[in-house]
Amino acid sequence: MSERAAKPEVVESALSATYWQGLREGRLLLQACGVCGALRHYPRLLCTACFSDVVTWRAASGRGHIHSWTVAHHAFHVGFRDELPYTLVTVDLEEGPRALGRWQGETPRIGMAVRARFETAPAAVELWFEQDGLAR
């Protein structure tokens, strides 16, 4: 049995380091404009509403609804070959921005209520979602 192939490394930037640190602490952090408060994701330099580069960070609740989804049946990176098939979901967070995450559970439906959880994996802490309202 060969070693499991590594997944892609996360390459953090100065803009995103706080986001990744948040995941390591079990929090889904979104950028909030330090001037007008508008939320944005993924991390970027300027606020689209007021063009300020002053940033604060706000923890999302992790709750939201399925916006769309796909099931991978082909591994485009060797690190995922042993996990096929696997499902990815795009989630409308209740704060507004969207997040993409791995999925655990039955076939998702658009509009399904979900909650986030965090999986510590060798390459990074991974963002996962599961159906909300089910017992853990």
Place this chain on the structure above:
Amino acid sequence: MGLKDAACVTGIGETAYVRGSRKSAFELQVEASLKAINDAGIHPSDIDGVIPIGIVSGIAEDFVDNFGIRDLRYSALIPHGGASPVMALQAAATVLATGVCRHVLITFGRNVSAGSNKAGARIHNMPQFHYVTEFEHPLGNSAPAQIYAPMARRHMELYGTTVEHFGAVAVACRAHAALNDNAIMRTPITLEDHRNSRMIADPFRLLDCSLESDGGAAVVVSAADVAADGRHRRVFIAGVAVGHPDSPVSITQRPDMTSLGIAKAAPRAFAMAGVTPADIQVAEIYDCFTYAVIRQLEDLGFCKKGEGGPFVADGRLRLGGALPTNTHGGLLSQAHVWGLNHIVELVRQLRGDGGRAQVAGAELGLVTGYGDLGDGALAIMRRA
């Protein structure tokens, strides 16, 4: 001064399209370029503008060196993936209309047969995929088939688009490729073959996905007055425009992930050309995935949003149908050279050189580009 009818495509060239070419991307690009220049009836050193597509093979200076160009007056790189060739038509028309250049070469070559150069690895070296690379690739969202799949899933859920609708696009492209000696996939397929092909990234099956292939393609675009002396009947760029979607580098964050940049471009190009979708006799629609054809037809105005599935059913896109589309076989069945082959094919059709796939009497046609995460471009061309 406008761009309408200011420029003509005077030369077209393609290499053989294959898998496993032993030629480098630049060799393939040069071969196609020389064919296009010869087709235009000019000398390589007559080229005074070069737009290499992508940053995957030769740069403008390489053409100065190899073609002995004495006075290159314009060059540009347009980093929008499969939208780049049609965007380059806009750039070429602009510098031809304003007298900067007389003959602009748009040229592309690729060799993706090496395993390290497959799509799932390739795109992560491109800056326009930086959000995908940092936030989604580590979760296993790695290749275009996966990145676009949620767009298609949402279209299916919101509008009732079906597997058979996707299949109709694949079947039409394959039927046309069967008529094309320079197409890689030439065995006809059925809707059942499409449905039975293996799932890649649900809802995309293998036969929803374009080919990985090696080859080169090029066109020469010339100022309209200069083109009057060319070897062929003139094919005018009557309307051309580009557009980018909201949140252009992240589909995940796009307010409406079923919207494309071409929705913004299409009204501009049709207004410039002074025609409507109903006037178009032949269409070459960028077909990285079957779904992308359906979605672009909606945004182009051939049908309303959500009606693209029924629109493509019943053979409408096939030769003899109301809107023959991808008469060369497209990226799905001819070859994937970022859609420069779609421009070549439209010019061939409008010259009347479409061979067994010729659309009878085609005088007005349309070609689209679709790049990266939904950038779009279209050109409407008419023959003299």
